[in-house]
Amino acid sequence: MRQIQEMGVNLKGIHFHCGSGQHGSSAFGRAVTLARECIRIGREYDHEMSLLDVGGGFPSGELNMKTIDALKVTQYDPLGYKTIAEPGRHFCGNSFYLLTRVLGKRLKNNKPCYHLNESLYHSFNCNVMDGVSFENSVDQFYSSINENGNECESFETVNSTLFGMTCDGVDIITKNISVPKDLKVSDWLCVSGMGAYTYGCRSNFNGMKST
Numbered sequence: 148m149r150q151i152q153e154m155g156v157n158l159k160g161i162h163f164h165c166g167s168g169q170h171g172s173s174a175f176g177r178a179v180t181l182a183r184e185c186i187r188i189g190r191e192y193d194h195e196m197s198l199l200d201v202g203g204g205f206p207s208g209e210l211n212m213k214t215i216d217a218l219k220v221t222q223y224d225p226l227g228y229k230t231i232a233e234p235g236r237h238f239c240g241n242s243f244y245l246l247t248r249v250l251g252k253r254l255k256n257n258k259p260c261y262h263l264n265e266s267l268y269h270s271f272n273c274n275v276m277d278g279v280s281f282e283n284s285v286d287q288f289y290s291s292i293n294e295n296g297n298e299c300e301s302f303e304t305v306n307s308t309l310f311g312m313t314c315d316g317v318d319i320i321t322k323n324i325s326v327p328k329d330l331k332v333s334d335w336l337c338v339s340g341m342g343a344y345t346y347g348c349r350s351n352f353n354g355m356k357s358t
């Protein structure tokens with residue numbers, strides 16, 4: 148703080164980002180404690196320190212009480228500063244569904260394997276980059292839609308493997324997921340919760356575009 152002051156820079160405040168998708172860890176509590184300490188020390192060196200930016204990192208859906216309690220500390224803090232946040236995933240994670248089409252179907256050891264017109268290199272890069280997993284997910288699929296645009300009738304599901312379209316051996320979206328039993332080639336799968344860290348990080352690997 149002293150070195151910054153000697154450089155003639157006046158700090159307006161402090162910012163942290165706890166890492167995306169924090170589900171009730173103690174990260175926010177620790178970050179707020181450290182940030183308040185920085186504000187206190189900064190003011191000793193005549194920095195303004197009037198702003199606390201708590202960044203993003205909130206999960207999609209409900210916030211955990213641990214996170215809420217940690218942030219409540221900032222509300223009527225006697226240190227007196229303005230608090231702002233930069234939520235990303237929390238706002239958009241559940242705001243989009245991904246529609247992906249079934250390109251091929253085969254049976255391996257009696258288990259259905261579907262090939263989709265999506266991949267780990269496209270919208271499902273969230274599996275690799277964002278730690279998302281569809282393994283054993285029973286409710287990830289919102290519905291399936293047939294080629295005429297109608298929702299498929301059967302909601303009976305069957306454990307299946309989903310492959311991406313790139314022909315790369317590692318391009319397996321999930322080895323265990325329940326999909327509608329009557330799913331067939333040219334139907335669409337409607338995947339929920341695909342609004343954050345999906346389309347934005349897609350590539351054109353193998354000259355293929357995202358859906």
Ligand SMILES: Cc1ncc(COP(=O)(O)O)c(C=O)c1O
Nearest residue numbers: 167168203204205233234235236
């Ligand atoms: C500077 C900054 N703020 C906020 C966010 C949003 O983070 P999250 O989606 O974890 O809320 C990001 C995400 O990359 C970021 O880089």
